[in-house]
Amino acid sequence: MRKILTYLKSYKKECVLAPLFKLLEATFELFVPLVVASIVDTGIAGRDTGYILRMCGIMILLGIIGLACSVTAQYFAARAAVGFSTKLRYELFAHIQGLSFTELDQAGTSTMITRMTNDVNQVQSGVNLVLRLFMRSPFIVFGAMVMALTIDVKAAMVFVVTIPLLSVVVFGVMLISIPLYRRVQNALDQVLGKTRENLTGARVIRAFHREDEETEEFEQRNAALNGLQRFVGKLSGLMNPLTFIIINMAIVVLIYVGGVQVDTGVITQGEVVALVNYMSQIL
Template sequence: MKGILRYLKDYKKESILAPLFKMLEATFELLIPIVMANVIDVGIAGRDISYVVKMCLVMILLGIIGLVCSITAQYFSAKAATGFGTALRNDLFRHITSLSYTEIDSIGTSTLLTRMTSDTNQVQTGVNMVLRLFLRSPFIVFGAMIMSFTIDVKSAMTFVVTIPALSIVVFGVMALSIPLFKKVQNRLDRVTLLTREGLEGARVIRAFNRQDKEFEEFDKSTDDLMKFQLLAGRISAFMNPVTYVIINLSTAAIIWIAAGQTDAGIITQGKVVALVNYMSQILVELIKLANLIVTITKAVACAKRINAVMDQQPSITDGSGKAAGSPANAVKVSFRDANLRYAGAGADSLSDITFDVAPGETVGIIGGTGSGKSSLVNMIPRFYDASQGSVCIDGVDVKDYTLDELRHKVGVVPQKAVLFAGTIADNIRWGKQDATEAEIDEALEIAQAKEF
């Protein structure tokens, strides 16, 4: 999580003000049980209606101030979280586009999509919730315990036992949930992959009449995702009933102890009500904290997945740029004992490839499916690097060119055409941003695409 928290650096002010205003709201909330105790002990016991009205107005004022603080905190936390998510998403996309084919193949397109969308949104939600509640809830829990000691030490000892017990439950569930939520996201990757394959390969699936087989595989994948989601959900759901049981037992203990103290004349009835209110506040905040822990657990699991992508360094980087002085009479393309082995493969896909292509020559590479024709071509613009040997253009090793310089020298027509968002003219202008209508028409004529 630390690695991606740097995206909050532009929102330091919001990241400080959001929890600060939440703490102010919590402070006003902690004062209300004391005011209520005075209403009972002074106003109602003394039948002083004016005092009761005055204290009720004080409570309304505290509520209004707390509401203003809460709305302000929500604004700052939302601004910080949204800005954080935007910066993270942009940087992650920029980093993914810098990766070579090797890294993209090893990570997988489907998991990159999930990490760009679902994982990033989950981390953004986690940041928002942390800024709003991470300090507020513990502040109220421990603040309520301290306030209870100012009322009655004997009754307040119940809080000393309750809070550690609840902490064990909350953090125990968190420790069990984090690995499970990571597995959930991995299963979601698989579902995304199958969905993407099903949509992109719909024609092939229908042509080979494999709809039932694809449905079966998709159902199996979603069932697997559901199984882990249910397991993680059951463990997370275990938190609420256990916290309720502990809090209710603690409330009963407070009433039992405080009743004896009241009979002995040590504390008043209003203070008993204040103690119960403080215990209720702890219950509400621990429920919020429990839900927050679940959100943080998901966010941490997703953050680790995002960090794994960010830590992946591209294996193909700019060369020295010393290619400017290439000899004028050099062959255009030259392979010298070039081998290619894909990451994780047990053997070379290409081995001992040696040939020259002179200026003006046209060379056709013929071979069966999977024989390495595309792999060989992909080595020229450095989509993949030769694992041994060398590939040269104009007499210079392609690894000595900067990537921009190399790819300005090489034109590639992919096997599968991809249209990007925008008009057809926008897509044609990818090769030349300032192309005129006449140049676009000429490109369409050359590609034999103008008729359709």
């Protein structure tokens, strides 16, 4: 990992600015529920149309600033990721050119092609996602919990329970999926290897009338790859439904607790709306 990260040295500025602008976007996003709460408690309760319009203008302004920060962060993240993958691909090609014939035969041409194309593209996407979401996601999650604590401690206990449950689901699915993705990569290498063999040895295959056998073997390898990809996709697809279930159940509990707190006069209706918005932002 350290060797790979050395290719980001030329993009230190982008690696700092991309998360920074994402944090700015998240900060402005955390202020929106407070504006909504003030609209409900002050504007709607007092039937003050002017106040409502002013607060709506502030919300629009926050949205525009957040959009500008998000686009800027995406620009710097994409620039760093593309430059990183370019350098990595160049160094990988130079390394492959320096391998002996024995090492090339052991690794296999299909594996080399996969490393140069698909693997580098995956790493590029990973760098892009890390620069954009690595700091933003924890900041939003814990920021929403802190803002909820400033509104009402009792209602914020729902966040304290929900966030660990979400962490268990997300990291559990990731821990199970990562080894399976390695198997998918190996299956992809086998499919590419068989494809290359058929392309380079097409005349030999035809001369010995092995078209049917080669087609059947390719279909078997392709079916194995398809089965692995479908299984991993279904497993990864469980993350969204499970997180939505946890969040929606937490919102139900939050509304119930918030309703009790409103009846006792501890918090206002607008603050309950803000708490629900903070819970939704965790997703």
